[in-house]
Amino acid sequence: MTDVPQPFAFLPGDPDSSVILHVPHSAREIPAGVRSGIVLDDAGLERELDHITDAHTATIAEAAAEAAAVAPWRFENRLSRLVVDPERFPDEREEMLAVGMGAVYTRTTHREALRPGGFDAEPLIGRYFRPYARAMTEAVADRLAATGRAVIIDVHSYPSAPLPYELHGDGPRPEICLGTDSFHTPPGLLAAAREAFAPCGETGTDSPFAGTYVPLEFYGKRAEVSALMVEIRRDTYMAEPGGPAGEGLPRLASALATLVDAASG
Numbered sequence: 563m564t565d566v567p568q569p570f571a572f573l574p575g576d577p578d579s580s581v582i583l584h585v586p587h588s589a590r591e592i593p594a595g596v597r598s599g600i601v602l603d604d605a606g607l608e609r610e611l612d613h614i615t616d617a618h619t620a621t622i623a624e625a626a627a628e629a630a631a632v633a634p635w636r637f638e639n640r641l642s643r644l645v646v647d648p649e650r651f652p653d654e655r656e657e658m659l660a661v662g663m664g665a666v667y668t669r670t671t672h673r674e675a676l677r678p679g680g681f682d683a684e685p686l687i688g689r690y691f692r693p694y695a696r697a698m699t700e701a702v703a704d705r706l707a708a709t710g711r712a713v714i715i716d717v718h719s720y721p722s723a724p725l726p727y728e729l730h731g732d733g734p735r736p737e738i739c740l741g742t743d744s745f746h747t748p749p750g751l752l753a754a755a756r757e758a759f760a761p762c763g764e765t766g767t768d769s770p771f772a773g774t775y776v777p778l779e780f781y782g783k784r785a786e787v788s789a790l791m792v793e794i795r796r797d798t799y800m801a802e803p804g805g806p807a808g809e810g811l812p813r814l815a816s817a818l819a820t821l822v823d824a825a826s827g
């Protein structure tokens with residue numbers, strides 16, 4: 563018998579903070595019943611996890627939360643994105659479906675088979691994707707009720723060299739890519755992020771990854787829910803792929819704490 567891992571966690575911050583640090587892709591954990599539906603052998607799976615996981619982003623968020631003057635709330639996915647990717651649309655709206663990487667991936671980062679042909683994604687959507695989306699929706703509603711607004715800062719990382727699955731891999735790859743949404747990302751939040759991350763290198767917007775995550779219930783409807791995605795280039799803080807964190811991590815955590823404080827004010 564193995565313990566069933568907790569699929570996600572909402573970690574409290576200051577009651578007056580409107581900020582939620584969302585960390586969807588940091589974990590490598592795959593429950594045994596989900597592992598058996600993946601066709602890679604163990605070595606192949608470890609290699610895929612090295613490429614696809616936003617390693618150490620939970621550590622960056624945790625350190626930022628500790629350093630911030632007003633502690634943000636944190637929503638962490640405790641399972642690998644190979645179980646379900648909570649940030650993808652669970653249907654045909656998802657452009658990544660074209661490369662087998664909708665909410666339930668069927669292809670690897672190198673466009674090889676991850677799950678068998680004809681794989682039924684619905685059980686994973688029901689068991690993991692929908693409960694996650696519900697809990698994240700409630701987390702945002704909770705901050706809205708407490709403070710009158712919510713600020714979702716989505717914490718990711720991305721490889722310095724494009725992977726074959728990327729749809730927009732030929733664009734710029736700055737040290738910090740800020741993903742924005744025309745409705746949910748106020749110019750002030752974007753400017754605060756550019757300033758906060760200036761010590762970490764170059765910042766750019768929406769390349770190579772665009773957009774930011776907002777639960778569908780609020781998406782395009784509630785301007786009090788603001789959001790920004792922070793995609794950190796992995797060579798700024800870790801050995802790629804899948805290696806340990808290096809000396810760049812504290813600087814990134816400190817920059818993120820500065821952004822949290824700017825967004826809280």
Ligand SMILES: [Zn+2]
Binds near residue numbers: 717
């Ligand atoms: Zn990510």
